[in-house]
Amino acid sequence: MIAKIAFRLPSWPTLAAFALACAPAIAQTTLFLDDFDGLAVSPLNGTPPDVTTGESWVAGPAFNADGTTNQAAGSATLAFNPVDGQVYTLEATYSGLSATAVPENDWFALGFVNGQSDVSGTSHRFITGSVTGVAWMMHRGNVTLGTNQSFLGTGQLGAGNFGLGGGGGENTAVQWALSPDPTSVDMRVVLDTTGGVGNWTATFYAKATGDAEYIEIRPTEPLLPGAVITAVGLSRSNDGVEGTVERFSLTSSGGGANASLRAILTMEEGNPRIEVAAPDLVGVDLYRSVTAQPGTWGTALATGLANGEDFIDTNAPGGKAFYILVTSGGSTP
Numbered sequence: 046m047i048a049k050i051a052f053r054l055p056s057w058p059t060l061a062a063f064a065l066a067c068a069p070a071i072a073q074t075t076l077f078l079d080d081f082d083g084l085a086v087s088p089l090n091g092t093p094p095d096v097t098t099g100e101s102w103v104a105g106p107a108f109n110a111d112g113t114t115n116q117a118a119g120s121a122t123l124a125f126n127p128v129d130g131q132v133y134t135l136e137a138t139y140s141g142l143s144a145t146a147v148p149e150n151d152w153f154a155l156g157f158v159n160g161q162s163d164v165s166g167t168s169h170r171f172i173t174g175s176v177t178g179v180a181w182m183m184h185r186g187n188v189t190l191g192t193n194q195s196f197l198g199t200g201q202l203g204a205g206n207f208g209l210g211g212g213g214g215e216n217t218a219v220q221w222a223l224s225p226d227p228t229s230v231d232m233r234v235v236l237d238t239t240g241g242v243g244n245w246t247a248t249f250y251a252k253a254t255g256d257a258e259y260i261e262i263r264p265t266e267p268l269l270p271g272a273v274i275t276a277v278g279l280s281r282s283n284d285g286v287e288g289t290v291e292r293f294s295l296t297s298s299g300g301g302a303n304a305s306l307r308a309i310l311t312m313e314e315g316n317p318r319i320e321v322a323a324p325d326l327v328g329v330d331l332y333r334s335v336t337a338q339p340g341t342w343g344t345a346l347a348t349g350l351a352n353g354e355d356f357i358d359t360n361a362p363g364g365k366a367f368y369i370l371v372t373s374g375g376s377t378p
Contacts, residue, residue, distance in 0.1 A: 076133075077123055077277070077295040083110025089121055090163050094293070100124045103161040105169055107281045112290040114153075114281055116145075117165040120176045122158060122278030123295075127245075131297045133157075133236040135277055138254055138291040140229040143186050150191035151285035155232045155293075156181020157247070157274045170280040172199050179272045180247035182221070182262075184230050186286035192220040195249045195263045198272075217269070219249075221262035227253035229291075236274075237265070245272070254291075328373040335362055342369065342377035349373055 079094035079102075087110040093101045102108075105119025127133055137155040144151070160176040168174025171181050182195040194200070197217040223230070233250040240246065249263035277295055328349040332342040347356045371377055 074297050075294065076125070076297055077293065079293045081110065081112030081290055081292070085109055085111045085113055087111075094123065097123070098125075103163050103276075105163055105165045107165060108279065108290070114288060114290070116284035118167045118281060118283045119165045119169045120158075120162055120171065120278055120280040121290075122161045122176065122276040124161065124275065125157075125277045125295065127157075127236060127238050127274055129238050129241050131238050133238070134296045134298075135234045135236070135294070136231065137279060137293045138229065138231050139184065139288045140254065140291050142184065142228045142230065142286070142288045145186070145285050145287055150185050150187060151282040152183040152185040152191075152193075153286060153288050153290075154178075154181055154183035154280040154282070155278075156196075156234055156280075157236055157277055159273045159275050161276050161278075167283065170282055171196075176276075176278075176280070179274050180234055180236060180249075180268060181280075182232055182234060182249050182251070183280075183282070184232065184251075186288065188222060188226045193222055193251075194218045194220055197247060197266060198269045219263045221249070221251065223251060223253055223260070229254035231256075231259070233259055243270075330371050330373050330375070331356055332369045332371065332377050333358065333361075334369075 075096050076098050077094050077100075078096035081089075082095075083089070083092060088106065089102045089104040089108040089110050090106075091101055092110050100123045102121055102123060104121035105117065107115050107117040107119040108121040109115065135155065135157065139153050142153070154171055156171060156178050157180045158171055158176055158178050160174075162169035162175040166174070169176050171178035171183075177199050178196055180197055182193070184193045185191050195218070200218055231252050231254050235248045235250070237246045237248070245268045246265045247268060248261065248265040250259035251262050252259045279290060279293065328351060330345040331347045331350060332345055334341045334343070346358060350356060369377060
């Protein structure tokens with residue numbers, strides 16, 4: 046359950062003007078963001094993204110710090126362990142997509158994975174080996190030579206083959222395409238963990254870079270039984286594809302560690318009393334901002350507030366103020 050905020054004023058007769066707007070506004074937290082503004086001559090491996098939880102890229106020689114790529118197979122990942130109660134949105138933009146030669150059908154990928162690697166090779170690109178895909182999608186350099194696909198699991202057929210067809214293993218491939226096929230593509234994988242362990246789901250989206258709206262290219266499906274996610278990232282299948290990574294991001298929102306509701310108070314006098322209504326939460330922290338812009342929430346006014354507990358903001362500013370409740374230990378926007 047998402048924490049709720051109830052506001053009361055201790056001195057109604059003295060209140061000259063009061064306006065309250067209280068509506069759900071789930072806090073969205075940027076966990077990772079990278080625009081790849083490093084040097085072309087520098088490897089991506091070991092560099093931190095622009096926004097990070099403290100992790101740095103673990104990347105093979107295929108990926109450079111400026112987003113360009115080299116003639117090699119491999120991956121670039123950031124360590125990440127999802128938790129229940131969140132909706133995670135993973136996005137990447139690839140530009141300049143093309144095949145290096147006919148009949149090459151190599152690809153770039155984005156996804157939630159298990160494992161990390163800083164070496165080259167086809168055993169490090171989400172299919173098998175040290176970095177295996179859990180919920181991921183790929184776009185080929187030349188779609189006339191093979192289809193774009195999305196996967197739950199590695200995509201293996203059970204006999205060491207990769208791609209479409211019958212058989213067992215983790216062959217969960219679903220084809221997708223955009224029309225016309227772009228040379229610059231935005232890919233998105235949404236991981237929903239609000240259903241709890243064993244009920245996590247993934248949904249896949251894509252669009253041509255510059256288009257306003259994403260297109261759902263694979264509907265919501267549960268992850269494979271026993272799926273384990275330890276990282277998010279990118280991969281390059283081999284030396285038959287050209288392209289540049291322009292942007293990579295991971296955000297979270299939902300009823301878990303960053304659950305929140307915002308309320309706006311406008312007053313000329315009087316101090317607001319905040320009553321916590323969070324029966325399913327152990328404790329919540331209270332923040333105030335006069336702009337509600339990211340990074341303006343400052344330190345908590347109160348921490349560990351329990352369900353039914355009141356807090357009077359004796360230092361409330363005049364005019365409009367924004368308040369937010371965040372599950373204790375969570376992050377403000």
